[in-house]
Amino acid sequence: MHSRKMNPELFENLRLELRRGCLSVAVMVQLRVERYGYTLRKSLADAGLEVDEGTLYPLLRRLESQGLLVSEWREENKRNKRFYRLSPDGERILGQLLDEWQGINGSINRIVQGE
Amino acid sequence: MELLDRYLNAVRFWLPPAQQDDIIAELGDDIRTQIEEREATLGRTLDDDDVAAILKQRGHPMLMASRYLPQRSLIGPVLYPAYVVVLRIVLLWVMVPVFVLIVGPIVIATAENPTIGAVQTVWNLAMAEVFTLGVVTLVFAILERRPLRELETWDPRKLPYVPKTTPSLDAGKPIPRATAIADFILGVVFTGVWLRLAWYRAGFDLDVLHVTLAPVWNVAYGAFLLTCLGGIALGWTSLVWPSWIRLRSTIRIVIDAVTVGAAGVLASAGTWWMLTSPKISAADLAQAAHWASVGMKIALAAVAIVSLIDVFQEARRFFGARQGSAK
Numbered sequence: 001m002h003s004r005k006m007n008p009e010l011f012e013n014l015r016l017e018l019r020r021g022c023l024s025v026a027v028m029v030q031l032r033v034e035r036y037g038y039t040l041r042k043s044l045a046d047a048g049l050e051v052d053e054g055t056l057y058p059l060l061r062r063l064e065s066q067g068l069l070v071s072e073w074r075e076e077n078k079r080n081k082r083f084y085r086l087s088p089d090g091e092r093i094l095g096q097l098l099d100e101w102q103g104i105n106g107s108i109n110r111i112v113q114g115e
Numbered sequence: 116m117e118l119l120d121r122y123l124n125a126v127r128f129w130l131p132p133a134q135q136d137d138i139i140a141e142l143g144d145d146i147r148t149q150i151e152e153r154e155a156t157l158g159r160t161l162d163d164d165d166v167a168a169i170l171k172q173r174g175h176p177m178l179m180a181s182r183y184l185p186q187r188s189l190i191g192p193v194l195y196p197a198y199v200v201v202l203r204i205v206l207l208w209v210m211v212p213v214f215v216l217i218v219g220p221i222v223i224a225t226a227e228n229p230t231i232g233a234v235q236t237v238w239n240l241a242m243a244e245v246f247t248l249g250v251v252t253l254v255f256a257i258l259e260r261r262p263l264r265e266l267e268t269w270d271p272r273k274l275p276y277v278p279k280t281t282p283s284l285d286a287g288k289p290i291p292r293a294t295a296i297a298d299f300i301l302g303v304v305f306t307g308v309w310l311r312l313a314w315y316r317a318g319f320d321l322d323v324l325h326v327t328l329a330p331v332w333n334v335a336y337g338a339f340l341l342t343c344l345g346g347i348a349l350g351w352t353s354l355v356w357p358s359w360i361r362l363r364s365t366i367r368i369v370i371d372a373v374t375v376g377a378a379g380v381l382a383s384a385g386t387w388w389m390l391t392s393p394k395i396s397a398a399d400l401a402q403a404a405h406w407a408s409v410g411m412k413i414a415l416a417a418v419a420i421v422s423l424i425d426v427f428q429e430a431r432r433f434f435g436a437r438q439g440s441a442k
Binding site: 036037038053054055057058061073079080081082 | 138144147174183
């Protein structure tokens with residue numbers, strides 16, 4: 001038997017890898033309702049998905065550049081804020097992604113239960 | 116908010132100009148919102164230490180800016196393995212042998228001071244390696260930035276054939292790289308030393324003693340040079356083909372045979388030198404010559420025995436490798 005001391009970084013890397021795709025889906029779901037960055041982060045945290053701002057804002061920009069989100073600068077509480085929401089293309093892709101996610105989730109459950 | 120402004124300014128520095136204002140405005144708003152929320156929780160205005168803690172938690176300005184930028188690399192994961200292979204071939208298998216075998220000996224032989232010549236060769240090699248590293252990296256960086264059509268138009272039928280290895284050469288344990296490198300370096304050093312210090316010398320001056328070499332040594336010069344060059348070939352082939360055990364054994368047997376032959380020719384001569392000195396008496400010189408001859412006989416016998424033992428071992432390895440491969 002080959003035994004090796006568990007590297008704590010290994011779990012962290014795999015966890016981040018697992019989260020990366022899920023995070024895009026979670027952000028898109030939350031942006032069915034218009035939000036700005038700070039409230040989006042809080043809403044994700046309230047749902048149990050903590051995201052640091054260094055990850056969230058670049059992700060928002062990427063999704064926007066891919067046409068999945070739209071944004072506009074608007075004043076709220078006497079300060080300019082950038083509000084994001086899902087674009088029509090984003091809505092369509094999100095539906096497909098959720099179907100895919102359900103499929104993967106079901107497959108993983110069947111594989112785990114079949115062990 | 117001075118700290119926050121300084122932080123945002125530092126982040127701005129690392130951002131592409133077209134996106135600076137947009138990103139800084141959003142980042143600034145986010146941090147300000149966090150500060151306000153924290154102030155509401157504490158019921159007081161945050162001081163510099165509190166703001167510094169928030170900013171520190173956000174990360175170094177360069178790190179923060181890098182998260183907004185696309186992941187970039189000079190040479191990507193597709194070309195990187197090829198880059199490493201090319202570097203290894205050029206820097207290790209081309210540059211080093213060229214400098215050690217061609218440039219170095221010429222520079223050392225023509226230099227007024229051989230030591231300075233050797234240092235100059237090492238320095239030139241280092242500079243040439245750095246330059247080559249830069250050129251190879253530049254070429255791969257350019258390749259990385261053009262569409263690699265070959266990756267889409269490739270045909271499995273055009274992949275190179277797996278070489279038909281000669282079983283008798285592949286059998287056995289591969290030669291350790293350290294052994295191969297040691298053989299190569301020793302071969303080069305001995306060749307250099309032999310050519311520089313001993314090649315066709317008529318004699319030596321040792322303090323008050325002059326040693327005149329007998330003509331029989333003329334045979335030994337070529338033979339010893341052959342064994343030194345054989346050492347270089349041994350190291351080189353072992354590095355390039357570490358599994359070719361029979362090739363290595365063959366080279367070693369040839370080196371041993373040449374060594375035994377040269378030892379035999381020298382031993383048959385009986386007289387290897389003549390000692391003269393203006394300050395030592397004839398009787399003492401005769402005594403010294405006698406013991407030097409005894410030492411020479413012992414040395415020649417030892418060399419012959421060690422070489423013959425090596426021939427025996429290499430022959431066993433040679434045939435063992437062939438039997439092993441036949442299974």
